[in-house]
Structure formats: structure tokens, C-alpha cells
Amino acid sequence: MEAMSIKQAAVRTGLSEDTIRYYEKIDLLPRATRNRSGRRVYGADDLELMVFITHLKSAGMSLEVIKYYLSLSLEKDPNAASERLVLLTEQKELLESKIAELQAAHKVLEHKVEHYTEVCLPEKLRPQKETTPK
Amino acid sequence: MEAMSIKQAAVRTGLSEDTIRYYEKIDLLPRATRNRSGRRVYGADDLELMVFITHLKSAGMSLEVIKYYLSLSLEKDPNAASERLVLLTEQKELLESKIAELQAAHKVLEHKVEHYTEVCLPEKLRPQKETTPK
DNA sequence: TTATAACTTGGAGTTGACTCCAAGTCAACC
DNA sequence: GGTTGACTTGGAGTCAACTCCAAGTTATAA
Incomplete structure (x- = not known):
């Protein structure tokens, strides 16, 4: 229940598999961890992030802006x-x-x-x- | 004050001149009346329509749907x-x-x-x- | 009269956000 | 061992909604 495939993640978030891969491609989502055979594995945090992105998106935020926002949230620097x-x-x-x-x-x-x-x-x-x- | 150029209409509505021409091209706006030298002239109704379109658009309505909606509003048929x-x-x-x-x-x-x-x-x-x- | 600026047109190019595709990999079942 | 099916990748294609362009016309100003 904790670790799931891209298909399951797609069902859970309402995004398509292609869209999730696309978000990873444009660095909106961090590179998903892969299992031994190289397939994407998602956990609860990942889903949460995706859902949060859909919220910001429906609020009219462009993917570019969302990306910038998320990049700040990853900063260790307290100034960020x-x-x-x-x-x-x-x-x-x-x-x-x-x-x-x-x-x-x-x-x-x-x-x-x-x-x-x-x-x-x-x-x-x-x-x-x-x-x-x- | 009543009749204005496309430039003035653009300023008033917040749309660009190109966008106004584009809306006319895709039949979202009716063909604007032209003056003797063939230039577009807009009146208060035209502006009102443009502003209404921007509202529907910001409400998430696609131009295609707005167009359909406006076509209904032009129907004389009460069934419409x-x-x-x-x-x-x-x-x-x-x-x-x-x-x-x-x-x-x-x-x-x-x-x-x-x-x-x-x-x-x-x-x-x-x-x-x-x-x-x- | 000529230069400038504001338009006109049809059509091509751009952008953002997907969406699809071909070719390949891998694990599991028959 | 072979087939199936769910994935992987990079890249191409699509769509809506503009946005820009070139070439031409017209009105005003110098």
C-alpha cells in the first residue's frame, strides 16, 4: 500500500502516466526512485506532492512557477x-x-x-x- | 467616445489587438463593422461582449464553448x-x-x-x- | 510630396502542456 | 524457453490560444 507503480499513482492522483513522466522530465517532480528493474516507485509523499501540484495548477499557477516554488522548498539555505x-x-x-x-x-x-x-x-x-x- | 479603433478597444478590454483580430477570425466575435477605409470600428456593445468573453474565459470556459454559448444567444428560436x-x-x-x-x-x-x-x-x-x- | 504611422490581410511561428509512439527491457506465467 | 504485458527511454506530434510577420492600404503631418 505504501509503494506503488506509476499506474497506481496515476489512478490516485488523476494525472495520466504520461503526465507524471512528463513532470519528471521537466524537473517539476524529482526523479522517482526506481526498483531493481528500473521502474518508478511512488510513496505517499510523492502522491501528496502530485496532488499539491494539481491544486496549484488549478489555481492558475504555471508549471514553471510551481517548479520555482518547489525548488525553493528544497533549499537547505534558511534564506530561501x-x-x-x-x-x-x-x-x-x-x-x-x-x-x-x-x-x-x-x-x-x-x-x-x-x-x-x-x-x-x-x-x-x-x-x-x-x-x-x- | 462611442466609436473607437481596435487599439482603443484593446486598451479598454485588456486584450491585445492581435487577440481581438484572432477572435474575429475564429468567429468568436462577429465581423466588426469597418469604416470607409476598411478599418475596424468598435462601439460600447462590442466592448461589453469582449469583456464578457474574458469573464467566461477566466471562469475556465474554452473559446469553443464560449462560441457555442454565444451562438445560442443569437438564436431567435425560443427553444434555444x-x-x-x-x-x-x-x-x-x-x-x-x-x-x-x-x-x-x-x-x-x-x-x-x-x-x-x-x-x-x-x-x-x-x-x-x-x-x-x- | 514624401514620410510616417496606423491600420489591413492571410498565413506562419510560438508556447505551454500534454499525448503518443517506436524500440527496447524485464519479470512472471505457461 | 517463449510469450505476454507492464513498464522504460528519447523524441515527435497535437492542440488551444495566441503572437508575429510580410506585404499592402490609407490618413495625417512635415
């Missing part, structure tokens, strides 16, 4: 910690504004859903003069 | 409205789950920021936790 703090804080703020933007878009859609529900449900009603974007 | 409602609702739900995911990632980052604040700053110099955050 403060640099990482800056990056983290920046990213956190970026995330906050992105969430706000999505919530705004969400509001627009919600408003439109309401509008169209009104239009669709009572069948007698027709869409009157639509403000059709030209 | 219900189809559009379905699409909107789907998109709204997708947005909700995306927001939730971002909030989860945000939490992780926040947690890490706290951790690194501890590591980096001598305890006594640390900013006090705000009791009344703005």
Missing part, C-alpha cells in the same frame, strides 16, 4: 525560506483575487440562469426584445 | 433559450466546484505562510495577529 514566504504570500494574494473574479463571473451566470429560468418555465412567456450582443 | 439555460447551469456548477478547489488550495498556502512566518521571523518581532482584520 524568506524568499519562499514572499512567493507564497504573493501567490496567496493572486489566489484571493482570482477567487473574487470567479465569484463575480459566477454571479453573472447565476443572474442569467435566473433570467432564463423565468423565460423558460412559464411557456406562455416569450423572450421579449433581447439585448442581443451584436 | 432552454438549451442555453442548461449550458449556463452546467457552467455555473463547474464554477462552483472550481471556486471550492481554489479555496482549498488557498487554505494550504495560508497554512504554509503561517509556518514560514514562524520559521523566518524571531518570535518577538512577529506581527501580532490582527484581532480586527479589515
Whole structure:
């Protein structure tokens, strides 16, 4: 249960095997340990890292930036910690504004859903003069 | 103020001129009206549409899906409205789950920021936790 | 009048993030 | 010992979404 193949790791993380290999190729993931016959073996930490990457990615962070961030986290140098703090804080703020933007878009859609529900449900009603974007 | 060039439209919307032309090329935007000398002229509606597109885009909608959505909005057929409602609702739900995911990632980052604040700053110099955050 | 700048077009090139492929290796089962 | 199937590698191909380019046109300024 602890050590698993790339296939299992793919199932667990939702990434494809190719994507995991690709991430290793571009040094986003560290080179996975191999077993005697040269195959990749993953543990819980590896999975955790992959999942964390998917989170940052869905937050709109590019792989390049994620890589930089992770490189800081591997630094032994204590100075790196403060640099990482800056990056983290920046990213956190970026995330906050992105969430706000999505919530705004969400509001627009919600408003439109309401509008169209009104239009669709009572069948007698027709869409009157639509403000059709030209 | 009402009619403007592609350059001004680009500044107003945050899109590049090339991107606006590209959107027209792939029929995401309708062919802009041209002036006597064949140059694109944009009005307030056009800008509004572009901004709306950027919102949907930042909500994770692909240009292809946005295009489909806009094609429905141009339909005179009232049946299109219900189809559009379905699409909107789907998109709204997708947005909700995306927001939730971002909030989860945000939490992780926040947690890490706290951790690194501890590591980096001598305890006594640390900013006090705000009791009344703005 | 000529130079400059702001556009126009179709099409080619770039980037990021995969996704697929061919050829080879290895372990396990028949 | 041979076949199967899950892996390995480097590299090529794909896709969305731009981004840039060359060649041509038009309007204004010097």
C-alpha cells in the first residue's frame, strides 16, 4: 500500500502516466526512485506532492512557477525560506483575487440562469426584445 | 467616445489587438463593422461582449464553448433559450466546484505562510495577529 | 510630396502542456 | 524457453490560444 507503480499513482492522483513522466522530465517532480528493474516507485509523499501540484495548477499557477516554488522548498539555505514566504504570500494574494473574479463571473451566470429560468418555465412567456450582443 | 479603433478597444478590454483580430477570425466575435477605409470600428456593445468573453474565459470556459454559448444567444428560436439555460447551469456548477478547489488550495498556502512566518521571523518581532482584520 | 504611422490581410511561428509512439527491457506465467 | 504485458527511454506530434510577420492600404503631418 505504501509503494506503488506509476499506474497506481496515476489512478490516485488523476494525472495520466504520461503526465507524471512528463513532470519528471521537466524537473517539476524529482526523479522517482526506481526498483531493481528500473521502474518508478511512488510513496505517499510523492502522491501528496502530485496532488499539491494539481491544486496549484488549478489555481492558475504555471508549471514553471510551481517548479520555482518547489525548488525553493528544497533549499537547505534558511534564506530561501524568506524568499519562499514572499512567493507564497504573493501567490496567496493572486489566489484571493482570482477567487473574487470567479465569484463575480459566477454571479453573472447565476443572474442569467435566473433570467432564463423565468423565460423558460412559464411557456406562455416569450423572450421579449433581447439585448442581443451584436 | 462611442466609436473607437481596435487599439482603443484593446486598451479598454485588456486584450491585445492581435487577440481581438484572432477572435474575429475564429468567429468568436462577429465581423466588426469597418469604416470607409476598411478599418475596424468598435462601439460600447462590442466592448461589453469582449469583456464578457474574458469573464467566461477566466471562469475556465474554452473559446469553443464560449462560441457555442454565444451562438445560442443569437438564436431567435425560443427553444434555444432552454438549451442555453442548461449550458449556463452546467457552467455555473463547474464554477462552483472550481471556486471550492481554489479555496482549498488557498487554505494550504495560508497554512504554509503561517509556518514560514514562524520559521523566518524571531518570535518577538512577529506581527501580532490582527484581532480586527479589515 | 514624401514620410510616417496606423491600420489591413492571410498565413506562419510560438508556447505551454500534454499525448503518443517506436524500440527496447524485464519479470512472471505457461 | 517463449510469450505476454507492464513498464522504460528519447523524441515527435497535437492542440488551444495566441503572437508575429510580410506585404499592402490609407490618413495625417512635415
